[in-house]
Amino acid sequence: MKDYKIALIPGDGVGPEISREAERILHAISKKYSIRFETGCFDWSCDYYLKHGEMMPEAALETLKSYDAIFLGCVGDANKVPDHISLTMLLKIRKGFDQYVNLRPINMFPGVESPVKGVTPENLDMVVVRENTEGEYSGAGGFFKLGQPDGFATQTGYFTQKGCERVIRFAFELAQKRKKLGDANHVGMVTNCTKSNALNYSMVFWDMVFNQVAKGYPNIKTDMALVDAMTMWFVKNPEAFDVIVASNLFGDIITDLGAMIQGGMGFAAGANLNPEKNYPSMFEPIHGSAPKYTGKAVVNPVATIESVRMMLEHLDLQEPADDIHSAIAAVLKRGELKTRDMGGTTKTHELGEAIAKQILSE
Numbered sequence: 001m002k003d004y005k006i007a008l009i010p011g012d013g014v015g016p017e018i019s020r021e022a023e024r025i026l027h028a029i030s031k032k033y034s035i036r037f038e039t040g041c042f043d044w045s046c047d048y049y050l051k052h053g054e055m056m057p058e059a060a061l062e063t064l065k066s067y068d069a070i071f072l073g074c075v076g077d078a079n080k081v082p083d084h085i086s087l088t089m090l091l092k093i094r095k096g097f098d099q100y101v102n103l104r105p106i107n108m109f110p111g112v113e114s115p116v117k118g119v120t121p122e123n124l125d126m127v128v129v130r131e132n133t134e135g136e137y138s139g140a141g142g143f144f145k146l147g148q149p150d151g152f153a154t155q156t157g158y159f160t161q162k163g164c165e166r167v168i169r170f171a172f173e174l175a176q177k178r179k180k181l182g183d184a185n186h187v188g189m190v191t192n193c194t195k196s197n198a199l200n201y202s203m204v205f206w207d208m209v210f211n212q213v214a215k216g217y218p219n220i221k222t223d224m225a226l227v228d229a230m231t232m233w234f235v236k237n238p239e240a241f242d243v244i245v246a247s248n249l250f251g252d253i254i255t256d257l258g259a260m261i262q263g264g265m266g267f268a269a270g271a272n273l274n275p276e277k278n279y280p281s282m283f284e285p286i287h288g289s290a291p292k293y294t295g296k297a298v299v300n301p302v303a304t305i306e307s308v309r310m311m312l313e314h315l316d317l318q319e320p321a322d323d324i325h326s327a328i329a330a331v332l333k334r335g336e337l338k339t340r341d342m343g344g345t346t347k348t349h350e351l352g353e354a355i356a357k358q359i360l361s362e
Contacts, residue, residue: 003035003036003037003038004035004036004037004038004068004069004315005037005038005039005040005066005067005068006026006037006038006039006040006067006068006069006070006071006311007039007040007042007064007067007069007070007071007280008022008023008039008040008041008042008070008071008073009041009042009044009070009071009072009073009075010041010043010045010073011044011045011072011073011074011075011076011289012045012046012047012073012074012075012076012077012080012086012289012291013074013076013077013288013289013290013291013293013294014073014074014289014290014291014293014294014299014348015045015073015074015075015289016073017294017295017297017299017348017349018073018074018285018299018301018303018304018348019041019071019073019304020349020352021301021304021305021348021349021352022071022073022304022305022307022308023039024349024352024353024356025305025308025324025352025355025356025359026039026308027356028356028357028359028360029312029317029320029323029324029359031360032320032323032359032360033317033319033320035317035320040067042056042060042063044056044057044060044089045075046075046076046077046080046081046086047080049080049081049085049086050080050081055075055081055085055086055088055089055092056089056092060092060093061092061093061096061097064093064097064280065097065279065280067280068280068315069280069281069282069283069311069314069315070093070280070281070282070283071282071283071284071307071308071311072090072093072282072283072284073284073285073289073304074284074285074287074288074289074290075087075089075090075289076288076289077289077291079291091137091139093272093282094132094133094272094282095133096279097274097279097280097281097282098133098274098278098279099132099133099272099273099274099279099281099282100131100132100133100134100163100166100167100273100274100275101129101130101131101132101167101170101271101272101273101274101275102128102129102130102131102132102248102251102255102270102271102272102273103127103128103129103130103270103271103273103310104127104128104130104251104255104258104268104269104270104271104286105126105127105269105306105310106124106125106126106127106128106238106255106258106259106261106262106268107121107124107125107126107262108120108121108124108262108263108267109121109263109267109302109328109329109332109333110329110332110333111332111333111334111335112262112263112267112332112342113263114261114262114263115260115261115264116235116238116260116261119238119239119261123238123239124238124239124261124262125239125242126238126241126242126243126244126258127174127178127242127243127244128243128244128245128246128251128254128255128258129167129170129171129174129243129244129245129246129251130167130245130246130247130248130250130251130252130255131163131164131167131245131246131247131248131251132167132248132272132273133163133248134157134158134159134160134163134248135157135158135159135163135202135247135248135249136155136157136247136248136249137157137248137249137252138156138157138158140155140156140157140158141153141154141155141156142154157202157247157249159202159205159206159247161209164205164206164209164210165209165212165213167245168190168209168210168213168245169213169216170245170275171190171243171244171245172188172190172213172214172216172217172220172243174243175188175189175190175217175220175242175243176188176217176219176220178242178243186242187219187220187221188219188220188221188242188243189220189221189222189223189241189242189243190214190217190220190221190222190223190242190243190244190245191222191223191224191225191230191241191242191243191244191245192206192207192210192222192223192224192225192245193225193227193230193244193245193246193247193250193251193254194206194207194210194224194225194226194227194247194250195226195227195228195250196226197226202247203247206247207224210222210224210245227246227250227253227254230244230254231253231254231257234254234257234258234261235257235261238258238261255268255270255286256268256286259286259287263342264300264341264342265286265287265288265303265341266285266287266299266300266301266302266303266339266341266342267300267302267303267306268285268286268287268303269283269284269285269286269303269304269306269307269309269310270283270284270285270286270307270310271283271284271307271310271311271314272284273314281311281314283307283308283310283311283314284307285303285304285306285307286303287299287300287303297347297348297349298339298340298347298348299339299340299348300339300340300341300342300348300351301339301348301349301351301352301355302328302332302351302355305324305328305352305355306324306325306328308324309321309324309325309328312324323359323362324355324359326362327355327356327358327359327362328355330358330362331351331354331355331358337350337351337354339351
């Protein structure tokens with residue numbers, strides 16, 4: 001089996017702590033399957049910015065290009081660097097490596113409770129496909145006459161035929177492959193998350209492309225929901241969804257809501273994918289850097305470990321990826337170890353150790 005090069009960017013706050021758990025899981029998989037993971041660690045962060053005036057070196061993408069995948073801990077510490085500056089690193093990697101799909105599974109593990117009544121591991125199984133390189137986060141705009149009565153700002157979203165079509169097509173392809181909750185007879189469905197009643201150019205265009213792509217997948221059901229209504233339906237009837245495709249901004253918003261439905265941010269993993277594998281893809285827990293918890297070992301590592309699972313799946317290491325998922329489920333089902341967000345006192349590394357041991361015991 002081939003060797004794999006994994007770039008680790010621990011980042012800020014609790015990033016270094018959870019990155020250690022990512023390495024722990026890679027070591028367990030390496031030991032079990034004799035797969036060699038060569039890791040390179042990069043200290044790009046807000047502290048790096050304070051020293052060098054940039055979040056990462058100019059040649060960072062060239063450096064990362066030689067890796068098979070990237071694990072990003074978390075970035076940002078507003079007490080040190082404004083968020084709109086620290087986020088530039090994430091956006092540059094996403095756009096520079098054409099990671100145009102942000103993939104966010106929303107499901108639950110046994111032993112985890114949802115704050116939403118009636119949601120269980122047996123009925124929550126959906127995934128959000130978010131456009132990741134253009135749309136509302138294109139970064140086009142500017143400030144004019146700041147501080148004056150007629151000062152203003154403009155922010156322009158860019159929606160291209162290519163950008164919309166490829167991410168929507170990815171969603172339909174995913175719906176064809178998914179077997180929701182193990183149901184072999186499940187018929188895939190893609191829900192278009194839009195706001196074309198108010199955004200009469202960008203989202204009308206998005207809807208047009210969605211309908212164009214849908215014609216090529218007559219076996220897949222389709223649905224449409226305005227983003228404001230979708231937040232309601234996420235809470236009221238989350239089991240009704242399968243695959244949701246959304247623009248950059250709307251996908252960003254609804255996936256945080258989805259994270260809470262699945263039990264909290266400590267369980268939410270994300271992937272920034274270049275599906276064609278022309279460039280490395282990047283995997284991350286989405287809970288943020290949580291600077292106030294730095295060094296306290298209270299952060300739930302499941303989101304991180306799930307991100308590693310998604311990484312291995314993307315690298316076509318399906319059996320090791322499945323092992324990770326089943327190990328998380330087995331440990332959480334026992335109910336003996338619960339981190340702070342689950343109402344317990346288990347430390348970050350203690351839960352990570354237990355999952356790693358479970359992988360090796362299966």
